Amino acid sequence: MDIKKYNDPHEDSGFLRYAITHGVTELLSTATYSPDNLIIATEKKLEAMHEIIDRDKTFWGRFKNWFNGEKPDRILVDGGMLIQLFELSKQKSPYTLTSSHQYTIPYSDLYELYKKLLVAVAPEKAVKLDKSQTMTIDIATLKSASDKIFAYLEEANITEIPLEHDLHWVMKHKEALDPTKEPRFSGLGQLTDNYDAMVKIANNNDENEDDTPIPYNFVWLATLLDYIGHRAL
Secondary structure (H helix, E strand, C coil), X not given: CCCEECCCCCCCCCHHHHHHHHHHHHHHHCCCCCHHHHHHHHHHHHHHHHHHHHHCCCHHHHHHHHHHCCECCEEEEEHHHHHHHHHHCCCCCCCCCCCCCEEEEEHHHHHHHHHHHHHHHCHHHHHHHXXXXXXXXXXXXXXXXXXXXXXXXXXXXXXXXXXXXCEEEEECHHHHCCCCCCCCEEEEEEHXXXXXXXXXXXXXXXXXXXXXXXXXXXXXHHHHHHHHHHHCX
């Protein structure tokens, strides 16, 4: 684990400014967290790191990171918080840490500490995190479940759903699956376009290759199923 002590660049920028900055930093560094608040604080650190990494993809983003003294490969963590992370996750720090100091740590190391923290103090969240990384989806199971759901609609004599809204927000897939970062909507999609694509697939007799089913069709189908799920109540 690569932990480095952080040297404040404002240390030589004037006694009064440094005294105020140092006093606030020391107060925050020695704050004591409850287990739940430590989880939240760590998640916010990971979220902030994602923003720094995203900004580093553009010229002006890299300039802003440089101006703020932020690096895409390391994140600043208060000494007190880092000590509590090691203690509550039942891990031993490879270095002697001081609560009043600040340290930089790679994102991957902080994320590993976060996972071990969940195992120690919130095992139910750790199980969900672990399952999301190891569980597989059985296609036959999904097909069987969807057949039964559609059968339910047919038994209830629901054969059509009025399309009262057409436009819907679309977000980037990677952001939608990242729980440490609030997703940003990247554009608008149309349910009518998605339904037209489903009609073409349903009527396709293998003569038109443009209407041959492909895996990405699930993305369009999902928007329609989401709409039906909220309307057919």
